[in-house]
Amino acid sequence: MLTLRFSLKPFFIRLFLLAIFSDAALAASFEYLYLEASEGNSSGGHSAIQFGDEIYHYQHHDSGLIRLLRQDKQEFHFLYRFLQNRRIHLSRIEVSEETFNRLREYFKWQFLAQDQQFKQLNDLHKERLLLRRLLYKPGTDTDFSAVLRLNGVGLFYAEHDLDSQKDEHLKNIKAGFQSSPLIGLLRKKIEAQYGQDYLSKRREQITAHIKVLTPSHWPAVSSVLSADNFPPVINSFADSYTDYLTGLAAIKVLVEEQSLQSDAFFVTRESVTPEEKKVLATLRDQLALSLLKSVNSGRPDWGYAVLVNLARYIAVEQSLQSGRWVFIDDFAVDSEWISTDQFVEQAEPIQTQINDAQDDFKQTRKAIITIGGLTESNYSQLEMSANRYFEWLNGKQQKAVRYQGKKRYRLKVLACRIGGCLSCRRTN
């Protein structure tokens, strides 16, 4: 009888050596962050997990829920290391590419699903407020105006400018001082493209749509989330209503040639170089084209796009005319503030922030020349870095300073007041 001798020794030795010395086997890494305890609600310490530039961590939510958050690395460090002055311990864990991808995908999908659930909750709340207001019309409802807001309208109108109960005579006087020739120019381009009565027809169309709007149908969904059971996206009655009102506001800005609000923009001391003027002139023309497209767009929030394009067009044109950089103020209405006392107490770390912001602004300016042009995306980066840098400089003049990190907010919202909003009422 033949006996075959088969040795596994070489195989396992090769596998062991491969495991020890192979870089490909551990091709990726993620970071585990531990934040030391602080005071009050932070007295238990905190932890997070980082994949590349994204950090995931769980936070206690006001309603008693634990919610998964996702933040940009820089925003996270600014919040915890700078604002809260907490030490962060970081451990790098090397894993295979497959493990890394599985972990990242798990956190990503859990975050996206929860985010959608909270959005639904918020939308239902807005819906309820709007329906209650339409049905009962109470005298005052602070909750309503805090929740239902018109994105971008605050760039051109202050809180009570759209109040239809205001004296018409006073409104006309104020309007006379605020007329913008640039808006008039853009309106003429729209009329040349789409017809003289385009804006008035559009207004009639929107009014007709509002009058037949009906409350949304909210389907019952399973609360159990899975990869194949993502919470549905619903365009609510409240969202549709505010989008229509924003559209009406955009038409009003064009027809009345309304100027930007004085707090909607800021003029810097930075001169526009000849190379920058060339790219700005090209951007200005692109914004005019974008405006023509957005006013006739099928997207539900076209009004917001029109308002932002108008505002940016004015800022860019003013930069070209004055030779100084002018930007739209892009801080959210509910931005966090750093007080003058905090500014003084944390002078050294704040100076680091100012230096960072200045570097970022300079590098972004250089980049627009290097890449040979300005797209909306990289102009937006420049606008954001300018807002951040010049806001920090305000602190040096004994003013409180706003902070919003790198998260973008809808530009300048205006509280929606039914009955006061553009004289558009539902008749049933």
Next chain:
Amino acid sequence: MSLYSGYLKQALLYSALFGLSVTITGCSFSDSSKSISDSTSSIISSPSSVSGKSKKYQNEVADYTMAYVKSSKPEAGYNAFLKGLSDIAAKQGVTNWDQDSLTYLGIGKGLKKANVEGIAYETYKKNFAGGDAEKMKEIQTGYEAEE
């Protein structure tokens, strides 16, 4: 008998080695840990590149599209989907996302990730592009790139 017992010992030894090597390939706690406490040190390590941001935006649009498709039907209304795109674009500071080819490339990628094909794919493609031929082409490009 003694021959098998020797072989058994070898098998056990190498099984242990195999198990150890599998554990090692699974994960490794390196000694690259550190503490960051200095609030005066710079938070910006390096500015994000334009291409990096573009890729991130495209991927977010793709993920959103995939999630939307999994939770709705092809003939559903699209306003809610479009509003969601606005929110994603707004985070990147982009307002005119409907005029940006990256948006449609991302939508195409998302449809592929969701394994949508055939009539359902064609319906989504047409509706997401609003019937615009150029945008439909961009969605197709994104779809094919994800293969």
